[in-house]
Amino acid sequence: MKSSTGEHYPALDQVRGLAAFLVFTWHFLHASPAGPVPYDFVPALPIFSVLDEGHTGVSLFMALSGYLFAKLLDGKQISYLPFFANRALRLLPLLLVVICIEACRRYLAGQSLDGYFTSVGLGVLFPALPNGGWSVTIEAHFYLLLPFLLMASKRFVFAPLLFIAAAIVLRSVLYVQIGEVQSAGSVTIIGHADQFLAGILAFHLRARAKNQHWLALAVLMAFSGFFWWFDAAGGFYQLGGYPSPHWIWIILPTLEAAAYSFGIAYYDTSFSKKRTSPPFRILEKAGAYSYSIYLLHLFFVMQLAAFIDTHVMSISNFYVACLWSALCFVATIPIGYLSYTCVEAPFLRLRQRYVDREPETAASTAAELGSAIADRPTSFSRP
Template identity: 45%
Template sequence: MILPQERSRDIGLDHVRALAAFMVFGWHFMHFANGYPVPFEGAPSIFPLAVLDEGHTGVALFMTLSGYLFAKILDGKTVNYIAFLSRRAIRLLPLLFAMLIVEGIRQYIVGADLQAYFRSLVTGIVEPTLPNGAWSLTVEFHFYALLPLLLLLGRKSPGLLLGIVLVTVSLRTMLFLQDGTVFWPAYWTIVGRLDQFVFGILGYQFRGLIVKEHRRAAVLALAFFVFYYFYDRLGGLYQMPSWPSSSPVWIVMPAMEGIVYGLLIAYYDGSFNHSQGLLSRAVGNIGKYSYSIYLWHFLVVFYMADFVQKHILDISYYYTGQLWALICFLVLVPFAYASYQVFEKPFMRLGLSYSSKKMATHRADQAFSR
């Protein structure tokens, strides 16, 4: 069935989505070639910017937001799970398939091993082998498989969801003691990312702890910024102490990011009447196109950074690199808009209703840009 146009999007959450997309884009723009064009050494002296310098954490923000949104949209509603899965597939797969075809053509042109590429697409159903950031969609699909259980446990008792996090932290601890590292499962798979989905759900359920609590939110954000400043200063993702990381911080990093992002998303969503002014709507539109930005940017972001470094300006200084990352990110937005119109928007209203209230179903698909 096709559902009619209904209520507007949650523009505040689109702002969050735009931030996450910029964090990931900026991370790849500045550091794509082992610290080129912006070296890894040090951290920005304006310490909150360390979160942007370690912009890979934008993936954690995306995933926590997914948990929060589904908790908000499906709160107290009965869900037709088969219809839910089919609707999510209709929403996400057209753009994913388009990107995979283009990437396959690119690999053919450069003479890459196409058999290896096709094998990565097959294994990508289970393992994080899909190209161009699509590995995170594999993790999100795994979350969808677990969503009915998570919603059931959350309705019975939030403590049961915390129990799931305790299990994942324990599992990561055992893997670390066994292998001397837990980075791969913590960063690339549901073994780590499940914490973030769960804390997104809990962020919505416990939003009363943070909504309009400005001082509490400020302290939480400050503590997170300070942690990321020292994490960045000590080498961050690539140099703490090496790649892949053998640091035990990855036992708790997914949970810590999930806690902070879950609460701050709830704070931003519930504490303000978000403006419908020009700037707010412009940022919100970037959030609307963030799925397209996320999947397509890998094809151009590295060339953008290399071109700027070689032909326009030395961007090895962090602040210069971050500014140019923003400029190039904005250059990409019109192309993301075109992609959104072709590969996303036409599919948003297709499929069966999966909740007890049709409005909630339509709102769910409008609320998600990835």
């Protein structure tokens, strides 16, 4: 999607679409602990474990956010008040609609709304917003830290590594004190900070990922192998219980951050031509409307999986369920389009430009332009 700066990166929309598909499939496969696909199922092919543990799509979203904002804001002077206003215009309208829809659903079901609105109020600080809105809280916390992170990265390109190390230390301390860190690592910025930071670092080091095809394959295989082990050990819900007491949650966010940030930088720099084959175009469209798909899909995805499993055909087979998930995900894109058009787009038109080129960069460009004009021939022929 085109940002308020006027820039648009279709390849990154494709990555965003992939992240949305991972999350959609996670909820489609695991509507309940028993199915359609049980939590304890482990795919034979390691790459499919990333789909079976599709909650990791949120981490991909976060790494993409860090990379994209570094890409949009690098070398530019930022007015942060319009920046924060733009982010509010981007995120809040649809989030408020979702909060209202969920309130109506609970009211019609005869549930009390007092506790619900209390949790919504707490969502400013804690992961309490409905339908995946907890990740919006994490994004908001990231935006507040972004000016400092960009300044630090500009002065020292490896500054994000220091912050990632600090996050690992913090999770280690929490693990020692509480006995588990999944609660904080999976749904707060304490865990997801690694992905934002790695995304920023990956942008600055993106040239080192360009055309590294063998390295990209090695990273994919290693990451798939790790997630196959994680899935087989119990995954998100069954690794010693929930929340899990396993120490892997100390470094799981970091491993996701490393793999996803490298993958984003590799994909962004290694394929200059726009990919227009149907699968990539579908992913790009899904990425353009991914925020709507992400917040709205929980209203129907589990019921949709149950309906197919009960009235169409059994989808207890993991691979069959993944195919159905892909079909349903594509069918959800028009819903995302309608939501984007009716709810998001009217507010996006109110956004203001918040970046300018850095003074020294602008001056340098002006000098280069002046030199180019001076070197041009003084006579011109008519066309």
